[in-house]
Amino acid sequence: MPVHRSGTARVRRLTVAGALLAAFSFAFTVPSSADTTPARGSAYMGMGVLAHDGRSGTPTTSDATQTEGVDVSGYQGNVAWSTLWSSGVKWAYTKATEGTYYTNPYFTQQYNGSYNVGMIRGAYHFATPDTTSGATQANYFVDHGGGWSRDGKTLPGALDIEWNPYGDACYGKSASAMVSWIADFLNTYKARTGRDAVIYTATSWWTQCTGNYGGFASNNPLWIARYASTVGTLPAGWSYYTMWQYTSSGPTVGDHDKFNGALDRVQALANG
Template identity: 75%
Template sequence: MPVHRSGTAKTLRPRLAAAGTLLSALALLLTLPGAASAADSSVIPERGTARMGQGVIAHDGQKGGAAPIGTAAVQTEGVDVSSHQGNVAWSTLWNSGVKWAYVKATEGTYYKNTYFAQQYNGSYNVGMIRGSYHFATPDTTSGAAQANYFVDNGGGWSRDGKTLPGVLDIEWNPYGAQCYGKTQAGMVAWIRDFVNTYKARTGRDAVIYTATSWWTTCTGNNASFGTTNPLWVARYNTTVGELPAGWGFYTMWQYTSSGPTVGDHNRFNGALDRVQALANG
């Protein structure tokens, strides 16, 4: 006896139609403002993996990526590296013209770069002037706590002519809200807490690494650090563009991200003797 399925088909048609309507609604929802942030929550990186300039392309873009143009003054090539680069071929970089380097030492008060010794000592051993940087997470612990953690785990300074002052890497939050949930005044206070503690521990003013757009958004374009803390500005373009308030010039410029093998490339605003002068304090 044949089996009649007409009732089943009649039942499925409205269900399929409803499912199609639901999928269309979801597709529309993902095009609305704010939908991307919800979708992106599934790709939040693991704590400790943040690196200098990670948010620059995502927020400011990368235009050009070639060597900077229009700089009449002599500038000195440098790189910055983190655990993403693993064991770095320092001799190759040295032979290509790189004369200074910064190495990620710490993040928050919970992470130390597992490749720090190879990167920090290796750059020194080939003749580079080098220093270390701290990736700030102002939503986890105080500025003072993170400055102390940094100094205790590779962020110190010595007047040996080859050690640059430590860097506070303060930029977009890869783990959540771009300003780490802080007000502009709260962010300025956190940065002040860090740099004051770093100077008390080392005798040096920390370099501040940031991007103009982030600084404007998250500190209100505060101008109070320009007279004390050297500026390392991030802008992936052939010109440096507008600087954050308070700084009349940059000390270093991160102008491109070259991928995981060689790190980001930078220019020091001066000849090699100016890099040495910053190292000597």
């Protein structure tokens, strides 16, 4: 009997140890896939471009004059605007909102800081079409920094519509449903501000998720994202781009952009 009890105890100890080992292994292996999904609110302009569109070539500019700009989000924290200004950056966009659940805690420093050094500035909204309607998000954006004023130094708000960093690339929407969501946002933004919003996107996402819809091109300026030597093919309807995000690894802050024109054209967009 004592031997039997000893054997039973030994089996019991081995069973418990095995269970603990399995639990330990589970604890450290299961979250790995979840860890690749960023926290809500952490998205920023161009977040999906490298992963989905890649990077190729060294950016070049055409013979036409282009004006350097940057775009920033809470990811950059407090920005050295005087350094950027001295380097030739003349315009900037700051992330104001995402969905209806996030406002950039650094928005004031970034939005006002760029303005105070002399830049022409604007605000952008990171769209999450799977959370609330386009109209709801447009109102949230306008109410939290995305408005517009005719002061000659404020650009119209930009809708950042690109790959979903939190799940399905097209936010679970069909192409027609996505077009309707975007239209809902744009129409509401114009009703609130009197301005047509800028659309920031990448051609590959636009083709996949809107069916390469061309109906917004006549009213909404295009801000194209492509980290390559040229912008490449533009989304349907647009024959030219207004802005081009050409790199995520520029000086001072990573995201640098070209405005397709001289500074007076940036001012013209600000003035409407």
